[in-house]
Amino acid sequence: MTLSIGFTLNGKAVSMEADPAERLLDTLRYRLGLTGTKEGCGEGECGACTVYLDGLPVNSCLVPTYQVRGARVETIEALDPVQLGPFLEQGATQCGACTPGVVMTALWISAHPELLETHTVRELMAGNLCRCTGYDGIVDAVATTIGEVGEGGRGKGEA
Amino acid sequence: MRVLLADRVPEALGLLAGDGAAIPVAGGTDLLVHWPVRIDAHDRTYVDLSRLEDLKPLRWSDRELVLGGLTTYWDVIQDERIGREFPLLVRAARQVGAIQIQARGTWAGNIVNASPAADGVPVLMAYDAVVVLESGRGREEVPLDHFYTGYKEMRRRADQLVVAIRIPRRPYSYQVFEKVGSRRAQAIAKVGLAVTRSDAGWRVVAASMAPTIRRCPMLERLLEQRVQVAHPGDLVPAITQDVSPIDDVRSTAEYRRRVMARVLYDDLRETCGWP
Numbered sequence: 001m002t003l004s005i006g007f008t009l010n011g012k013a014v015s016m017e018a019d020p021a022e023r024l025l026d027t028l029r030y031r032l033g034l035t036g037t038k039e040g041c042g043e044g045e046c047g048a049c050t051v052y053l054d055g056l057p058v059n060s061c062l063v064p065t066y067q068v069r070g071a072r073v074e075t076i077e078a079l080d081p082v083q084l085g086p087f088l089e090q091g092a093t094q095c096g097a098c099t100p101g102v103v104m105t106a107l108w109i110s111a112h113p114e115l116l117e118t119h120t121v122r123e124l125m126a127g128n129l130c131r132c133t134g135y136d137g138i139v140d141a142v143a144t145t146i147g148e149v150g151e152g153g154r155g156k157g158e159a
Numbered sequence: 160m161r162v163l164l165a166d167r168v169p170e171a172l173g174l175l176a177g178d179g180a181a182i183p184v185a186g187g188t189d190l191l192v193h194w195p196v197r198i199d200a201h202d203r204t205y206v207d208l209s210r211l212e213d214l215k216p217l218r219w220s221d222r223e224l225v226l227g228g229l230t231t232y233w234d235v236i237q238d239e240r241i242g243r244e245f246p247l248l249v250r251a252a253r254q255v256g257a258i259q260i261q262a263r264g265t266w267a268g269n270i271v272n273a274s275p276a277a278d279g280v281p282v283l284m285a286y287d288a289v290v291v292l293e294s295g296r297g298r299e300e301v302p303l304d305h306f307y308t309g310y311k312e313m314r315r316r317a318d319q320l321v322v323a324i325r326i327p328r329r330p331y332s333y334q335v336f337e338k339v340g341s342r343r344a345q346a347i348a349k350v351g352l353a354v355t356r357s358d359a360g361w362r363v364v365a366a367s368m369a370p371t372i373r374r375c376p377m378l379e380r381l382l383e384q385r386v387q388v389a390h391p392g393d394l395v396p397a398i399t400q401d402v403s404p405i406d407d408v409r410s411t412a413e414y415r416r417r418v419m420a421r422v423l424y425d426d427l428r429e430t431c432g433w434p
Contacts, residue, residue, distance in 0.1 A: 001161055020162035021201050023194060043192045045345055047259055056233065056262040062191040063263070064184070066162060067209045105258065119253075126344030127257025 005069035009034075010078035018065040025049045025060040028075060036076035036100050040129070047128035050101035051075045057105050057127070076100040083107055086144040087137075094132035102128045102138055110145040161204040168213055168293070168322065174206045176295045176318040181206045183320055185229055186263035188256075189272045214322060217241075226324040232261035232279070245326065247282040247336045247353055254278050254338050256345055267321035270303070273311045273371070276348045276409075280372045281364040282336050283324060285353035290315075291323040300325070304364075307371035329357040335426050338366075339418055341409070349410040350418045354426065356382075363423075368402035368415055375401035378423070388433045391417075391424040398423075 006015040009032065018027065028034045028051070040048030042061050049060040052074040084103065086092070093099045102125070109115060109124050121142045122135075130138065163181065165171035175181055181204040184190055190200070208214065214228035217238065224245060226235070232252035235241050242249045255261055255269075255278045269279035270290060280303070288303045292315060301314050303324075308314060315321070333356035340346030351366030361382040363375040377397035381388075388394060395416060404415035427433065 003162065003164070019160070020205070021160040021194075023191065042195065044188055044256065044260055047257070050259055053262070057259050058262050059188075059259045061194070062186075062188050062260075064162075064187055064191065066164075067187065067207065108258075123253070123344070124258060127259040129345070 003066045003069075005066055007068045007070060008072045010074055020064065020066050022065045023061055024051070024053075024063040024065045024068060024073070027065040028060060028073075034075050034077050038097055038100055040097065040101075045127075045129065046098065047101040047105065048098050050104040050128065052104065052108065057108050059127075076104055079103065079107070083145075086141040090137045090141040090144060092134060092137035092141040094130070094134045098128060098130045098132075102130065106138065106142045106145065109142055113146050116146070160201045163204065163206045164210065165206060165208070166210050168211055168320070169295075171206055171208060171211060172293060172295050172318070172320060175320060178204050178206070179317060180204065181317070183208050183271075185209060185265045185268050186231065188260050188264040189268065208320070221328075223328055224326045226266050226326070228267045228320060228322045228324075229265050230267075230324075232264050232266070233258065235266070236261060244328065245282075245286060247285065247334050247355070248279075248326075250336045251278045251282040251338075251353070254344075266324055270306070270324070271313065271315060271321060273307060273313055275310070275369060275371055276351065276367040277372060278338060278348065278351065278366070281351050281353040281366045283326065284364045284372060284374060285334070285336075285355040285362045286326050287359065287362070289325040290321055291325060292316075292319040293322045294318040294320070298322075304374050307373070310370035329359060331355055331357045333430055337422050337426065339422065347409060350415050350422065352419065352422060352426075354423070356430075363401075365402050365419065367409070368404045368419060370403070373402070377401045382427070382431065385431070388424065388428075388431070391420040394420040394423055 002017040002019055005018050028037050038048040040046035044059045044062045050057050051060045054071050105128050121139050163174045184205045185208045217226045217230045232255050235248050235252045266279050269277050284303045290301045290306050292299045306313050335354050337352045338348045339350040340348055348367045353364040355362045361379045363378040366372045377400045381397050404412040406412050
């Protein structure tokens, strides 16, 4: 069976037939050609496949595509490259496999600075694993985007 | 894979009853793990719950907090009132994966996934939560501490849906949630503990210590009777009666028992006046 679905992807209406077993990650990469979203672990642990679903970061490897019908999906491709400035300045990339997911979560935090009243950057970024262990640069880049350089707490090791 | 879509609860209940073996799906955070290689799971029929708006909101009354069947961890984390009245719900929710999982995973899903290592279930059980099940045949309420009957076995028929979780409002004089894992974030518990004290008495709930998450009656009795405990080892006899941990990929039975004794002792010594 297939299901007819329509959703908003990076601001544009998309409609398609989807097999119910299809993951959003695969729909984005293999059917819509948006390969910026990466697959790391395939089990919801590493966050490389992070996209926004109705404004919240989710692991697209754990979202059945049919469930996004009527919803708003945003991927790394929607990003204005200018927003990457702090990541470049802090050298917050190494091999780059985790970077799209890291950037998606980081920019979500930047857009919701009120979260930092209850959470640390490290807790909010805990769903994005970097095998190069470049966490300090990432945390500092997030801190820079919200204008609180050093807030990330270099060396606290919370993540 | 067959997915049956429903927009209203009665419709979903009809689909569950009609199929007999269909599996309800909410956020998919358990179901879709390693999905491409889980071929057996692809052959089944599912009833999609994600559109059942009635099940999303949580609500308060004078007597209770009611989580909806689709209330997520993030819904709870964001609710300041829950943070004040049921802080363990927020504490546990913040330890379930990270935002990507918290945004999708539901409390009801945590209950019916029935993992002995669940994070949400122990705190719900320590607050005396009641599982509200609905089917075409009516509504049934099962206290969470009587919900599990064995490993991954529970008092939910295939035609029943968890539509709500009722949590009585009480003043608590003591409440703590502990999760011991390999690292602070994104880990599955080697030992999980939720302990509360209210007018209804002590509740001690253990996770990853038995085939199901369960209350610990011997430890609760020890606390009710104000038994003096001089050393973590004094708790081991009660722990040994209450739980039956195993050796597995995450830890060993012996380590789990010792950690549970030490964590309980450290948490409770001040409140209980232990040395």
